[in-house]
Amino acid sequence: MSVIAIPFKNEDPNVVLANIRTAAGHPRIEEVWAIGHTPDIRRGVDEIIGEGPARIILFPEERLGSLRPGKGDAMNTALQRADRAGIDRLHFYDADILNFDSDWIDGAEEAADRGFDVVRHTFPRAATDAMITWFVTRPMLAIKYPGTILPRIGQPLGGELLLTRKAISELARNEDVRSRSDWGIDTVLTHAAVASGFSLYEHHVPDGKQHALYGSLVELRDMVLECFDAAASLDPRQPPPVRHQRDADAAVPESLKATTAYDYDSSASIVTATPSPQESDLIERLQPALSRPVRDLAERGDWSGLDAPTWYEFLTFALPRFQLGDPGWDAFLFRMWTGRVLWYTTEVAIDGYDAAMGYLESTVRGYEQRAGDLSSRR
Ligand SMILES: Nc1nc2c(ncn2[C@@H]2O[C@H](COP(=O)(O)OP(=O)(O)O)[C@@H](O)[C@H]2O)c(=O)[nH]1
Ligand SMILES: [Mg+2]
Numbered sequence: 001m002s003v004i005a006i007p008f009k010n011e012d013p014n015v016v017l018a019n020i021r022t023a024a025g026h027p028r029i030e031e032v033w034a035i036g037h038t039p040d041i042r043r044g045v046d047e048i049i050g051e052g053p054a055r056i057i058l059f060p061e062e063r064l065g066s067l068r069p070g071k072g073d074a075m076n077t078a079l080q081r082a083d084r085a086g087i088d089r090l091h092f093y094d095a096d097i098l099n100f101d102s103d104w105i106d107g108a109e110e111a112a113d114r115g116f117d118v119v120r121h122t123f124p125r126a127a128t129d130a131m132i133t134w135f136v137t138r139p140m141l142a143i144k145y146p147g148t149i150l151p152r153i154g155q156p157l158g159g160e161l162l163l164t165r166k167a168i169s170e171l172a173r174n175e176d177v178r179s180r181s182d183w184g185i186d187t188v189l190t191h192a193a194v195a196s197g198f199s200l201y202e203h204h205v206p207d208g209k210q211h212a213l214y215g216s217l218v219e220l221r222d223m224v225l226e227c228f229d230a231a232a233s234l235d236p237r238q239p240p241p242v243r244h245q246r247d248a249d250a251a252v253p254e255s256l257k258a259t260t261a262y263d264y265d266s267s268a269s270i271v272t273a274t275p276s277p278q279e280s281d282l283i284e285r286l287q288p289a290l291s292r293p294v295r296d297l298a299e300r301g302d303w304s305g306l307d308a309p310t311w312y313e314f315l316t317f318a319l320p321r322f323q324l325g326d327p328g329w330d331a332f333l334f335r336m337w338t339g340r341v342l343w344y345t346t347e348v349a350i351d352g353y354d355a356a357m358g359y360l361e362s363t364v365r366g367y368e369q370r371a372g373d374l375s376s377r378r
Helices: 013-024 039-048 071-085 102-113 131-144 165-172 175-179 185-195 217-233 264-272 277-289 292-300 308-318 327-347 353-377
Strands: 002-007 029-035 055-059 089-092 118-122 161-164 200-204 244-246
Touching: 002 013, 002 071, 013 029, 013 039, 013 055, 029 071, 039 055, 071 089, 071 165, 071 175, 071 185, 089 102, 102 118, 102 161, 102 200, 131 217, 131 308, 131 327, 131 353, 161 165, 165 175, 165 185, 175 185, 185 217, 217 264, 217 327, 264 327, 277 292, 277 327, 292 308, 292 327, 308 327, 308 353
Parallel strands: 002 029, 002 089, 029 055, 118 200, 200 244
Antiparallel strands: 089 161, 118 161
């Protein structure tokens, strides 16, 4: 039996309810699990329960993890329940998707029918969207696992995926997955599935995922820090080769190419804000080890040197040192990431969608190459 799990928090109730309805109306789906405790969504779900054909069940996330309680607890609640109930296929979809329809479900089910253990949805994103994927997760995976599939997965932070029975049962027993209650859950699940040797299909959604975008980059602060921490925490051993296929890319919608995904002006003030005493202390301590462009950003809010090689060096420097929850490190890492995003926006994204995507992909490949050369010389 196939189940769809939809974690929700502060989303537009109409969007969440429409997605629950779509999920419950699909012939392959027997149950829809809506996981969260926002009161107006609970009330709305109460009204559509029983519309069928699939059963809709609403329950809050359990406190399973050890980090900030968040999306990870919600996903792990579904994973544990699916394991206990012996569910064959568990789909996850974010609650805020505006263009969720039966094609997403069909695409995942069909790949599972062809024998893939895990299916991940992948889709085009605006040139200035996915800034954590492009400047934290994929670079970190490139640095740690060069030459493997891990840095090449399109949406390593994607919350849209399908796990088959084998994967459910293995991942439900994985302590790193279970403890990751925060935004780090996606990174840890992506890594654990590959490290466990599961075959992977990437199903392409050509229209892109239309969902809630951001104002200032400040809204992404927790996500940046938790995703960095999750990537840094991953077992450094290289994963085994896994069977992997993906749909061919399709033409990207023009509207998506023209989308600006965050507000530049309000974000620029993040890098120029006066550092807290903790951040100043940290920078002073690290100062002798920091490169010139990093110091220029830390001390004067000047992000003009945050190019790809500087960012590689910064990530490898922060990798063994960053401490999630340390106010100095949190502020410093977030300021640096913001500077890197601003640099990319003004130096690269400005040249248009295709050039931007070429830059982002080749930067990750370049990092893999650099990390691979280093590890072969060790
Ligand atoms: N149950 C539950 N759901 C959450 C929590 N945090 C986030 N979510 C849901 O996780 C999904 C992804 O969150 P979203 O803010 O859209 O992340 P983004 O698309 O990666 O920026 C959405 O459906 C959220 O409602 C949480 O603490 N509990
Ligand atoms: Mg979203």
